[in-house]
Amino acid sequence: MNTVKIVGTGLLGTSIGLRLRTRGVRVLLADASPTMAALARDMGAGEPDDGSACDLIVVAVPPDVAGQVIAAELRRDPGATVTDVASIKGLLLQQVRGLATKAELDRYIGSHPMAGREKSGAVAARHDLFIGRPWVVCSDEDTPPGRLRQVLALIETMGATPVHLEPDFHDAAVARVSHAPQVIASLMAAQLVDAPPEGVGLAGQGLRDVTRIAASEPGLWARILSGNAAEVRRVLLGVRDGLDRVIDALDTGEGAGADAGAGVDAGAGSRTLKPGAVAELAGVIAAGNEGYDRIPGKHGQAQRRFEPVTVLVDDSPGSLGRLFAAIGEIGVNIEDVRIEHAAGQPLGIVEVFVEPRVAHELAEALRRRGWRVPVERLTEENT
Template sequence: MSAAFSNLTAVARARSAVPEGPARVRPQVPLRTAVVVGTGLVGTSVALALTAAGVRVHLEDTDQAAAVLAQSRGAGTAGPPAAPADLAVVAVPPAAVGGVVREAQRRGMARHFVDVASVKAVPVAEVAARGCDTSRFIGGHPMAGGERSGPGAARADLFHGRPWVLTPLPETRDDTLNAALDLVTVCGATPVVMQPGDHDRAVALVSHAPHLVSSLLAARLEHAPSGAIRLSGRGVGDMTRIAGADPALWADILQSNAGAVADVLDGLAEDLGRTVAALRALASAGTSARAGARQLTDVLRRGRAGRARIDEVPGP
């Protein structure tokens, strides 16, 4: 393991310079009780994993029908706990995290709090701005999801073998970090420590911009001739699969990480502009056709090289 990879127990004791990277550390005290606030795909999947591990889980949601559906699937009990739980998992959109954490702490819902929003800088800053006890809060983001939303799409193994980012603050308590680590371990994921801003730039590249590009491509199909749609195969299906996710949820995610996503798309737009010019040159069959062919081949080569880097990532 390289020097960039962290021992998360050491992280808990050395806040001034939080290292980054994956680590596998079993927390000292296992979770016994938890509250999951927000029973969508991710929240209910967390609850199913915790329940399967013997943790007593309580479910809360502003949509009571969603909490009841999650309960019917065996994810826990719809309703608040009678006493503070070991951990509250805040599974709400990024813009709502600060308010939910503040209210949950005001109610004494749990001893420790973690969110699972797919953006980190904005929620972490909002939690601090609302006067929450940030020593008992840690940001988190499991790198798993799906194009279907809601408790009906949840499953206990959603996070198996996937990275789960944790963004501890300098003041985060050891036992809060340990509670978050226990959550990650129970869910079968691999904890990775990052700074909030580094996380947001990374997911802009590997998650948020790809989702928007998938949506842009799928939008070309909305009014396409039915004959063209009948010719679609696995290629276009794979590229547009994630475009089927909840637009309102993704609008909130993209708004919370707009600058980083725009930076990625700026680079993509430059490549796209050069590629369009290369194709126009090829279509004209003029003297610039050879240069256009070289440009097009270079884009395809770079794409193949980038795809190979994903294949090199070790599996679970």
Template sequence: MTEPTRASSADAGGIADQLDAHDLAEGSRRLSGQVRIVGSGLLGTSIGLRLRQHGVDVILDDVSPAARSLAIDYGAGRLPAQGDQPTLVVVAVPPDVTASIVARELQAHPEALVTDVASVKVAPLVELRALGADVSRYIGSHPMAGRERGGAVSARADLFIGRPWVIAGHDDISYRRAAAVEDLALDLGATPIEMTPDEHDAGVALVSHVPQVVASLMATRLAAAPDASLELAGQGVRDVTRIAASDPALWVQILGANASRVVDVLRELRVDLDGVIDALDAPEAPGARRAVAEAIGAGNGGVARLPGKHGSTTQFSSVIVLVDDTPGQLARLLTEIGEIGVNLEDLRLEHSPGAPVGLAEVAIVPDQEQRLVAELERRGWTVAGAFA
């Protein structure tokens, strides 16, 4: 998942008290009753922060008392107490212990619906059935949201807004009984998507797990690269390697739990890569240039299918503007784009080492490109390029 460079994020501290335009009044929330969250890392704490904004009574638990206390200090919930009766339990722990924790929570809270937010869905369900757990009260789910950094210190109450939240139903649970998980996703600002566990795991192998492997392997090439080469780095290599800073221990678990589906995609990728290598080994051979062109062209077709803003597949034009690297200049650019009356669809920032300017690449609908360029230049901005 490629995202634009963002301004430095605020810590989680105080987020629960900072209501913004997305926040709903307590009376309009969908969930009722207590929500118990097991696991106080990035996802668990972010869920707690958002639910607390809605006035939900959130109970936090974690195998690490220190991690739990930190999440509570940030305002994501409270300590467990005698007499707690959660109606929903959210298990937010690493994949290798997800099933065992879900089974424990099902037994400890016989009236509660239990979900997990692990990034694989087939393996926990299979293991729970093998353990003899009551899966009529369990349904797996997975928010397609995250950050490069983990832990409560990186949590955000707005982490899930506008993001897909997969609800992986199975034959042993009814839609009505699982409705609380959909309510959870909606209260968090996410978009619920129904999939089977198999569909989910195949999907994340393609759009999440394999990209992680590719990013990490590409980033490995940089480790021993000459400093002079790295000084040439632009946004392209940063985009490709952005997620390579992820936690190796967590990804060993994720990839291991979804190994067969990841391997299927990697094998197809290897075939394509071998084709490009063969063509570039003999670039003057008949058909070599065509093979390279078709490989690049096929990528154009694939990226065009990625949904953009509001799920749209509309292709946007990009306008690149030089911005002085001084306080307030980026804010002025965005303000003036708004004054011109052009809707900003996306924003990317790039800085060249030692340069006193940055490049702001703004994405807009194509029919507004000429007007925006003309108006920005009239206002004194330098437009470095515009392309569809």
């Protein structure tokens, strides 16, 4: 790769530019908004597009305009290989087929990096966004090997892992693992809009995790969901089937507003539920267990590979600095850190993740130095 043009300097386009620049590749930046292109340039993602011919063009615009932009780029630069990073692939390929000649089509290979953040725009970009992530490539038997090699070289440069999939298979898969979960998280979070503050104040990490991606951008997601409507709808119909079964199982026959406890025998909280209702509820949770177990790397890498050492610190300036200085003196490398602030207490709960073999030693060394280190947690393997 000598010269790569990036069309669309949002989160993904700018992140790709940043990383290409670390490898010395010449990067041309184009965006419908000159301000956004200038921001990406200021961040170090490349230089303004001067119309030079390119080896590779990466289209990183929203999915509803990607087809037109891909076709325009294929026409404009007759030597370039063109790829895109849109999260829908089937509909997009059809659009490009309708707009491009056969010769132009030979130069187009759709792709989709499975990476993102709940923040968007060039300012959220980072050159390491794609490291270790799957990057779907939608080539087929007609794809010229030299063109495919260019796209694979891009993926390798990003530190990502290429995954070859059919466009329709891709769309069905991302509907399940990305698009439908977005809808579900948003719908759950929306139930909090009119909740009393004292009630929402009881929220724990479970609710935070379920709803974290509900912070995502409405405009972009309306485009993504629209572009993969049939597949997302299919998954959501499955969710609704399950939801209907749960709602039916929870029906005490008294209406949602009635006092659920009236007339219930002591010790038989579920007596007013229909026969089979409890088994239905347990079945839904059990099916969730089974589905969850299918997710690779589900616990997050840091939690799996590293052991947490919990330290209680005063919630005051400098206390974290003293803690990390102490850990540095002890000579242990910190792999990850989580800080929680105790509700209503001037106390921080710091979880320092380290290599399992040094966790006990670190805990002991910190205790000897007067740090408050509660009894170590067991690793997941031990529980």
